[in-house]
Amino acid sequence: MAEETVQKVIYEHEGVFIHSSSDDDGIEQDLLVSGSLRIVDRDGEIIVEYRPLEDTVDPSNMLCAGKDSSSVMEWAQSPGDRSQQLLETQQSYETEWDMINAVSFKKRPCSNGEGSLNHTQERSRWAFTFSVCDLRSLTVKEEGWTFLLFKLKESSTSLPALHFHQGGSREFLDSLRKFALLSESPEDITCLLVSTPNKALSQSFENLLDDNNFGLVHKFRKDPYVTTLGSFSKVTNYIFDAFRGTEEQHQRPPEEVADLLGEVIPGLEINQQEEPGFEVITRIDLGTRPQVTRREPLSAEYWIKHQDAEGRMIRIPHLKQTIFKGGLCHAIRKEAWKFLLGYFPWNSTLEERKALQRNKTDEYFRMKLQWKSLSEEQEKRNSRLRDYRSLIEKDVNRTDRTNRFYEGIDNPSLVLLHDILMTYCMYDFDLGYVQGMSDLLSPILFVMENEVDAFWCFVSFMDQMHQNFEEPMQGVKTQLIQLSTLLRLLDLAFWNYLESQDSGYLYFCFRWLLIRFKRELSFQDVLRLWEVMWTGLPCQNFHLLICCAILDSEKQKIMEENYGFNEILKHINELSMKLDVEEILQKAEGICLQVRGCKDLPAPVSNILGFPTEVFISDLTESGPKSGPGPGPRPQQLQDACSSVQEHLRESSSHNGCKVAFIS
Amino acid sequence: MTTKTSLLKVILLGDGGVGKSSIMNRYVTNKFDAHLFHTIGVEFLNKDLEVDGHQVTLQIWDTAGQERFRSLRTPFYRGSDCCLLTFSVDDNQSFLNLGNWKKEFIYYADVKEPEKFPFVVLGNKLDVTERQVSTEEAQQWCKENGDYPYYETSAKDSTNVAIAFEEAVRRVLAMDERTDHLIPTDTVKLHRKPRSAATCCS
Ligand SMILES: Nc1nc2c(ncn2[C@@H]2O[C@H](COP(=O)(O)OP(=O)(O)OP(=O)(O)O)[C@@H](O)[C@H]2O)c(=O)[nH]1
Ligand SMILES: [Mg+2]
Numbered sequence: 120m121a122e123e124t125v126q127k128v129i130y131e132h133e134g135v136f137i138h139s140s141s142d143d144d145g146i147e148q149d150l151l152v153s154g155s156l157r158i159v160d161r162d163g164e165i166i167v168e169y170r171p172l173e174d175t176v177d178p179s180n181m182l183c184a185g186k187d188s189s190s191v192m193e194w195a196q197s198p199g200d201r202s203q204q205l206l207e208t209q210q211s212y213e214t215e216w217d218m219i220n221a222v223s224f225k226k227r228p229c230s231n232g233e234g235s236l237n238h239t240q241e242r243s244r245w246a247f248t249f250s251v252c253d254l255r256s257l258t259v260k261e262e263g264w265t266f267l268l269f270k271l272k273e274s275s276t277s278l279p280a281l282h283f284h285q286g287g288s289r290e291f292l293d294s295l296r297k298f299a300l301l302s303e304s305p306e307d308i309t310c311l312l313v314s315t316p317n318k319a320l321s322q323s324f325e326n327l328l329d330d331n332n333f334g335l336v337h338k339f340r341k342d343p344y345v346t347t348l349g350s351f352s353k354v355t356n357y358i359f360d361a362f363r364g365t366e367e368q369h370q371r372p373p374e375e376v377a378d379l380l381g382e383v384i385p386g387l388e389i390n391q392q393e394e395p396g397f398e399v400i401t402r403i404d405l406g407t408r409p410q411v412t413r414r415e416p417l418s419a420e421y422w423i424k425h426q427d428a429e430g431r432m433i434r435i436p437h438l439k440q441t442i443f444k445g446g447l448c449h450a451i452r453k454e455a456w457k458f459l460l461g462y463f464p465w466n467s468t469l470e471e472r473k474a475l476q477r478n479k480t481d482e483y484f485r486m487k488l489q490w491k492s493l494s495e496e497q498e499k500r501n502s503r504l505r506d507y508r509s510l511i512e513k514d515v516n517r518t519d520r521t522n523r524f525y526e527g528i529d530n531p532s533l534v535l536l537h538d539i540l541m542t543y544c545m546y547d548f549d550l551g552y553v554q555g556m557s558d559l560l561s562p563i564l565f566v567m568e569n570e571v572d573a574f575w576c577f578v579s580f581m582d583q584m585h586q587n588f589e590e591p592m593q594g595v596k597t598q599l600i601q602l603s604t605l606l607r608l609l610d611l612a613f614w615n616y617l618e619s620q621d622s623g624y625l626y627f628c629f630r631w632l633l634i635r636f637k638r639e640l641s642f643q644d645v646l647r648l649w650e651v652m653w654t655g656l657p658c659q660n661f662h663l664l665i666c667c668a669i670l671d672s673e674k675q676k677i678m679e680e681n682y683g684f685n686e687i688l689k690h691i692n693e694l695s696m697k698l699d700v701e702e703i704l705q706k707a708e709g710i711c712l713q714v715r716g717c718k719d720l721p722a723p724v725s726n727i728l729g730f731p732t733e734v735f736i737s738d739l740t741e742s743g744p745k746s747g748p749g750p751g752p753r754p755q756q757l758q759d760a761c762s763s764v765q766e767h768l769r770e771s772s773s774h775n776g777c778k779v780a781f782i783s
Numbered sequence: 784m785t786t787k788t789s790l791l792k793v794i795l796l797g798d799g800g801v802g803k804s805s806i807m808n809r810y811v812t813n814k815f816d817a818h819l820f821h822t823i824g825v826e827f828l829n830k831d832l833e834v835d836g837h838q839v840t841l842q843i844w845d846t847a848g849q850e851r852f853r854s855l856r857t858p859f860y861r862g863s864d865c866c867l868l869t870f871s872v873d874d875n876q877s878f879l880n881l882g883n884w885k886k887e888f889i890y891y892a893d894v895k896e897p898e899k900f901p902f903v904v905l906g907n908k909l910d911v912t913e914r915q916v917s918t919e920e921a922q923q924w925c926k927e928n929g930d931y932p933y934y935e936t937s938a939k940d941s942t943n944v945a946i947a948f949e950e951a952v953r954r955v956l957a958m959d960e961r962t963d964h965l966i967p968t969d970t971v972k973l974h975r976k977p978r979s980a981a982t983c984c985s
Contacts, residue, residue, distance in 0.1 A: 308861055308893065509876075510849065513800035513821065520818035554799065554849045555823055592854060629855060630824040638820065685827065685842075692826055 130158040130294035134285030135169065137245050152245045156281060158294050165251040165298045167269075169281065247278055251298050257311045259292070267291070302621060405609065408713040413701050414445035416647075422451045430469030432458060443656040446647045452566045459653035460579035462572070476571070483571045486545040487538060504544065507552040511540045518557040522642055524565045535564055539574045546578060553588040556581070558637040562645050587633050598632045599625050601727045602663050608721050609667065609714065613674040621684050627691040628666055635662060639669075644700035651704060657711050659729025664714075668706035669698065791955050792842045792862055793948070796884045797869030798877040799848030802907040805938035806869065807845045810948055815939050822847045825859050834952045841948065853887070860892035864958075865951045869905045872935065875915040878906075881924065901954035902931045905947055909937040 137152040154171040249271055258268040260280075265288035269278040283291075292311075295301065304310035417438075425438050432438065447455050457463040462479075463472050490504065498505055515537045519525045525532050539560060544551045560577045567573035586594025603625050607614040617623050630638055635652070637645055652662055673694065677687055714720060715730060725731070795803040804822050809815055811828040827844045844863070846856035860866075866888050870877040881904065889897045904925050906916060918935065925931040932954070934947040 510799060517800075517819060517821045553851050554821055554847060558820075558823075588851070590851065592851070595855075626855075626858075633823060638823065688825070689827065692824075 125162055127160040128157055129160055129165070129297070130156075130291055132156050132283075132285075132287035132291065133172070134283075135287065136282040136284050137169075137171075137279045138282060139245075139279065154245065156287075156291065158251075158291070158298075166248055167251060167254070167295075168248040169246060171245045245279065249278070251295065251313070254299070254313045256304060256313055257292075257295075257301065258307070259288070259309050259311060265289075300619065302619070305621075404719075405713050405717050408709045409716075411705055411708045411712065413705050414441070416446045416448040417441050417451065417455075418448050419451045422447075422455060430472070431467065432465045435465050439654040439656060443651055443654040446650050449646075452646065452650065453568070453572075456563070456566055456576060456650065456653075457572065459650060460576045461582075462575045462579050479575050480571045483542065483574050487542045489545045490541050503548075503551065507544045508541065510554065511537055511544075511552050511557070514552075514554060514557045515540070519561045519565075519642065522561075522565070525561065532564065535570050535573070536560060539564065539570060539577060542574060543577065543581070547581075550585065550588060555634045556588065558634045559584060562637070562642065562649065565642075566646065584635070595629060595632050598660075598663065599628065601660065602628060602632075602666050604723050605663055605667060605727060606670065608724050609710070610671065610674070613670065613678065616674075616678050617687070620682065620687060622687050625666075627688045628670075630692075631666055631669075632662070636665070639695050639698055640700055641696060644698075647700050648704070657708060658715070660727055661707065661711065663727065664707040664710050665703055667710055668703050669694070671706065671710070672702075789838055790840045790842060791864045791952060792844065793865040793867060793951055793955075794844040794846070794860060794863045794888070795867045795869055796846070796888055797848060797905075798871075798874070798880050798884075801848070801869050801871040801874065801877045802938045803848065803869050804845050806867075806905065806907060806936060806944055807843050809938040809941055809944050811843065813941070815941070817939075823852075825856060830948075832949070832952070834949050834956065837952075837956055839952050839956075841952065843948075857887065857891035860888055863888075863892050864955045865901045865903065866892070867903050867905055867947070867951060868931075869907055870916065870921075871908045872906045872914050872916045872921075873908050873911045878916040878921065878924075882928070885928065898929060899958065901951065901958055902929065903947060903951045903954065904931050904933045906933065906935045907938060909935045909942055910939050 133153075133155040135154055135156040137154070139152065152171050154169055157168045157170075159166050159168060249269070253271050253273060254269060255272040256270045258270070260266050260268070264282060264284050264286075266280045266282040267288060268280045271278070292301065295313075299313045301311040301313060304312050421441070422438075425433050427433050442455070442459070458465055463475070467475070493501070493504070498508075515533050518536065524530075525536070536557060540552055540557060543556070559580055560573070563576050563580065564570075564573040567576060581588075584594070586597070588594070603614070603623060606617075606625070607623075614623060617625070636648055640648060648665075652665075655661075658664070673690065676682075677690060680686070682690060711728070714724065714728065720730065795807060797803055799821065804819055804826075805815060807828055808819070811830045822845060825844065825846050827842055830841045830843065832839055832841060844859055846852070846859065866885075868881050868884050868888075870881055872878075885902065888894070889900070894900045904921065906918075906921050921935075922933055925933040932947075932950050934943045934950070936943040936947055938944060
């Protein structure tokens with residue numbers, strides 16, 4: 120390592136310390152090693168070097184943790200180490216210390232002559248060097264000063280902690296950022312993963328899946344300092360620039376760099392070279408996206424023409440297709456929604472429906488009476504109902520209040536909203552009332568203008584949405600996973616960008632999914648979107664393709680402006696009321712056709728969208744055959760589909776290992 | 784560590800309906816919208832201000848208060864510089880829940896020294912006449928829980944809103960200064976047998 124090579128010092132700082140206890144001889148002695156830390160560019164390889172002061176370095180004694188030299192290095196970790204105990208007395212409440220505790224370390228060749236090491240040996244054994252590309256992660260700790268712990272890829276043990284008693288850690292990290300992407304570990308806020316964006320995501324997913332008491336997105340967020348102060352975007356910029364550079368050198372076939380959804384982001388290219396150590400990501404050629412057109416809303420006349428003499432609906436598939444393509448004109452919604460939502464069976468006669476409504480009216484008022492007839496005393500002893508009521512009262516006052524239907528203080532519609540939600544608590548006491556439900560009911564009540572019909576239509580809608588509101592929030596989590604899977608397989612470049620900003624789990628779509636875009640679109644547009652979705656066409660989970668369509672329209676801005684975690688969240692939140700429903704539906708249908716036309720569609724995509732999956736791409740998911748070929752999964756098979764997606768993600772997470780995909 | 788950052792993250796916590804979003808909107812846009820939707824998910828707004836000569840960008844985070852959404856809001860607690868515990872003076876339950884909010888925050892924000900963390904307590908809806916929580920009660924709670932500053936606010940008529948945020952900023956800045964000041968002391972403490980580099984290497 121001491122040989123003369125062309126090298127450029129990028130960073131240099133003295134007064135960097137190693138704390139150790141030389142406990143080899145059993146004598147408890149705290150040792151403080153002072154030294155200098157450097158980052159050097161040696162013929163293009165970026166090296167981190169630590170040398171103790173006055174180190175008359177014996178090169179053979181220097182530890183090299185190069186790519187293929189991991190065997191040279193052997194740090195022995197002794198958990199009962201003195202320095203650890205010392206630190207623990209300072210930080211006893213700090214559990215994280217267990218993980219990052221300073222370790223005593225020895226280099227194997229030095230393990231001879233215990234207690235008899237002379238100072239030169241004693242000191243030089245602390246020297247170490249490694250290449251930045253071998254660095255897996257960095258843990259940044261503050262204890263009045265900053266100290267850093269390094270973890271290398273090829274080694275399961277840690278290098279000694281470096282203590283920056285005389286400052287310089289920030290500069291060190293900044294210098295490192297010029298050569299590597301440092302992203303916060305989802306596991307540990309203090310841990311920066313070096314250039315391993317894919318890994319971070321799979322971990323996120325594991326968090327999603329193995330959700331226990333800590334909850335869904337625990338540890339998902341981004342350190343606001345890192346993101347907002349722009350250091351992150353600096354890094355991304357750097358990488359973008361780097362890739363622009365590569366692009367000039369290796370002209371790749373256009374289809375390789377073309378965005379999977381058919382849109383090329385100017386100035387952004389993906390590193391798809393099959394370099395060793397780089398994950399090779401399977402890309403699917405989706406072909407071009409077909410142009411689709413939307414049609415006129417279905418008219419009342421047209422609807423009536425599709426009833427037989429006894430009032431049964433006829434040519435139902437055609438009817439649904441027409442609704443899918445253009446929605447309904449408002450006059451017919453009150454009637455048609457009851458069918459779309461499943462309150463009325465399509466093949467029922469007018470008489471049957473009247474009978475049904477009579478029964479349902481009785482049933483409704485019976486349930487309504489249950490809470491209406493509770494005395495104040497009773498309710499005092501029923502804390503759950505009391506809590507539901509208080510939530511409902513608060514939310515009813517904050518749901519669509521600018522809509523004329525719910526405007527003003529003494530608006531009777533507010534009472535209906537309240538009463539239906541209270542009655543729903545009686546209908547499904549386990550679920551009760553969860554925030555977001557008032558958003559789902561409001562458009563239905565607006566269309567029905569009738570308490571009982573609105574209630575039963577709401578019940579039907581809730582049947583679809585129930586999981587979203589259940590305790591572990593599984594419904595939304597599953598959808599986020601599915602959406603992420605779709606996006607990853609359909610729009611890798613964007614997914615990778617999001618992932619590089621720690622947003623690969625698409626948290627920012629939470630509100631979209633929880634209440635089906637209710638807050639994102641104008642009230643009238645919500646009516647349109649929902650009736651289209653209720654047709655169940657053109658594929659299963661069409662709402663996820665709607666998400667893809669919206670994201671597709673935003674990705675250029677997000678990537679060009681280099682948005683970080685917070686900015687992405689803000690940008691998506693602020694799309695609310697700025698979206699055009701027809702545009703979105705058109706795009707989403709186009710994506711659906713495009714994907715359906717693709718021959719080698721990965722199984723997870725087919726499963727999510729409910730396409731027949733005769734052909735399984737076994738290299739994408741080993742668990743593919745488990746969910747079994749055959750007809751496209753129906754709702755009851757959705758569970759299988761989900762688990763296969765989850766396994767797929769787990770699979771890829773374990774495959775990723777140390778491999779790095781540097782993208783966007 | 785010693786580098787001063789101009790970006791401060793504050794988070795508003797408290798029961799659903801106490802007025803977190805209204806307070807945030809009043810402060811950032813100086814508007815009160817009685818028809819605001821209840822919050823779903825997580826939102827934040829930025830506001831630049833100057834406190835005692837320090838230029839600060841406040842990043843104010845607002846989440847949904849309902850229990851069910853806990854797992855979706857808690858990830859955003861991390862990295863907060865200050866937490867505004869909010870209740871509504873016309874809702875005793877929201878006051879009783881302050882302790883839970885504090886606990887939830889400390890746990891998920893992974894606060895290193897909870898005793899020192901700057902909390903500020905807001906009793907909102909000061910303008911309403913039917914109070915359920917008295918000023919004294921609230922002050923008592925603040926005193927017992929760590930001597931937190933307490934402000935009675937009204938997002939509706941804007942009373943004390945800006946003052947409360949400015950106090951939050953002051954608390955954070957004061958924390959920073961104290962930590963900076965402590966560095967040398969701590970350093971000495973850690974090395975029970977301090978050795979200067981020179982001693983070691985001679
Ligand atoms: N009189 C009065 N009403 C207020 C005040 N602040 C908020 N409100 C009202 O209280 C209700 C709840 O306010 P929000 O700001 O939505 O409450 P929140 O804490 O954000 O609630 P969640 O989003 O559900 O967690 C709304 O109807 C507001 O108009 C206030 O200072 N005075
Ligand atoms: Mg709110």
